[in-house]
Amino acid sequence: MKKLVAAxxxxxxxxxxxxxxxxxxxxxxxxxxxxxxxxxxxxxxSEFDEASRGEPVSFSGPTVEGGSFDSADTExxxxxxxxxxxxxxxxxxxxPILQDVFEEYDSGEGEVSFVGxxxxxxxxxxxxxxxxxxxxxxxxxxxxxxxAQLAFAGxxxxxxxxxxxxxxxxxxxxxxxxxQLQDASILRGLVDKLLEEx
Numbered sequence: 001m002k003k004l005v006a007a008x009x010x011x012x013x014x015x016x017x018x019x020x021x022x023x024x025x026x027x028x029x030x031x032x033x034x035x036x037x038x039x040x041x042x043x044x045x046s047e048f049d050e051a052s053r054g055e056p057v058s059f060s061g062p063t064v065e066g067g068s069f070d071s072a073d074t075e076x077x078x079x080x081x082x083x084x085x086x087x088x089x090x091x092x093x094x095x096p097i098l099q100d101v102f103e104e105y106d107s108g109e110g111e112v113s114f115v116g117x118x119x120x121x122x123x124x125x126x127x128x129x130x131x132x133x134x135x136x137x138x139x140x141x142x143x144x145x146x147x148a149q150l151a152f153a154g155x156x157x158x159x160x161x162x163x164x165x166x167x168x169x170x171x172x173x174x175x176x177x178x179x180q181l182q183d184a185s186i187l188r189g190l191v192d193k194l195l196e197e198x
Contacts, residue, residue: 043179045186048156050197056171059151061140064118064126069138071171074113078194079167080187083149083158084139085120086129090180091162095133098164101187102137112191115140117148119161166190168197 060070071079082098084091098114105112116139118126123141130139142148152158152165156173164187166175175190 043177043182045190046156046176046178047190047193048174050168053168053170053172053174054154054156057151057154057167057173058171059117059140059148061117061142061145061148063138064116064123064130064141065138066123067138069115069140074115075171076169077110077113078169078191079113079115079171080191081115081117081152081165081167083117083119083161083163083165085118085161086125087120088161092129092133094162094164094181095129095135097181097184097187099133099135099137101184101191104184104188105191106136111195113137117142119143119146119149166194168194 058071060068060072063069080098080101082094084095086092102114105114114137116135116137118139118141120143121129121141122143126139126141129135140148149158152173156165156176158165158176158178160178162180164177164181165173166187168174174194177186177190181187
C-alpha cells in the first residue's frame with residue numbers, strides 16, 4: 001500500500017513539474033482569447049548549421065498576381081519565405097522591411113529570391129495589401145490548400161504569423177524569424193551568411 005501511495009505522489013509531482021516546463025508563449029496567446037486573430041511570435045531568431053538543416057523543402061502554389069510559384073524555379077538561390085496575411089498588424093509593420101531587403105538583392109542575377117505565403121486571404125485582399133505596401137515579390141495564395149504551409153510543417157514549422165524562413169541554396173531551412181522582423185539588418189545578415197556558404 002505504501003508503494004502505491006508513493007507512486008501516486010510521484011506521479012502527481014511529475015505532473016506539476018511538467019506543467020511548469022511546458023510554458024509556451026504561443027500556446028498562451030492562443031488560450032488568452034484576445035480576439036486579435038493571430039498568434040504573434042516574439043521575434044526569436046533560430047539559425048541552423050548545415051548538418052542540422054534536414055531535407056530541401058519543395059513547395060508551390062498559385063500567386064496573388066494570377067501566376068504560379070514553384071520552389072524549383074529558385075533552385076541555387078538563397079530564398080526568403082515570409083508567411084503573412086493582410087489583417088495581421090505585425091505583417092503590415094514588417095512589409096516595408098521585407099520590400100527594402102528584396103530591392104537590395106533584386107539585381108536580376110538571381111542568388112536571392114523572395115516569396116510570400118499568404119495564409120488567410122483571397123486574391124483581392126492580398127492584392128490590395130501588396131499595392132498598399134508596395135510589395136513587388138510574388139506571394140502564394142495558400143488559404144485554400146495549405147500546401148505551402150504543410151511543406152514546412154516538419155522540423156522548423158512557421159508556428160506563428162508572421163514568420164520568415166531563409167532557405168539555403170539547396171532549399172533547406174537555414175534560419176527562422178518567429179514573429180515580426182524588427183530591422184532590415186537582421187534579415188540582411190542571415191541572407192549574407194548563406195550567400196557566403198560554398
